[in-house]
Amino acid sequence: MANSPQAKKRARQNEARFAVNKMRRSRIRTYLRFVEEAIASGDQAAAAAALKAAQPELMRGVTKGVVHKNTAARKISRLAARVKAIA
Template sequence: MSRIRTFVKKVESAIETGNKAEAAEAFKAAQPELMRGASKGVLHKNTVSRKLSRLSARIKAL
């Protein structure tokens, strides 16, 4: 869970700086980590999907 939070924080900090390229790279790195959390039962599959969708929408809005 700590590892997942770290990856999500990297994406969010990149979004806050307004760097779309950096945010997209961080998002690509975070995606498999979140999905791994869902497959291991740490997070629910729908929770992961929701988080990814919201992060993706924020990146697109940059």
């Protein structure tokens, strides 16, 4: 357990940061789920629209440090290929 005032403050800051990052990760996963559901339904227009909405959300996660850049790029690339394959 943290004893010094500085360590206690860092623990508080870590909790706050964890909550924010958790919210961001959850939001990204939600957008990705929308894309997955649209792909599963077989509707290319809906899937393309969902992917277009999910891309900025994923890249925002990159700038905020929640997701690695290559991970986001890989996810976008694979989803785009699956959306394209619906046709």
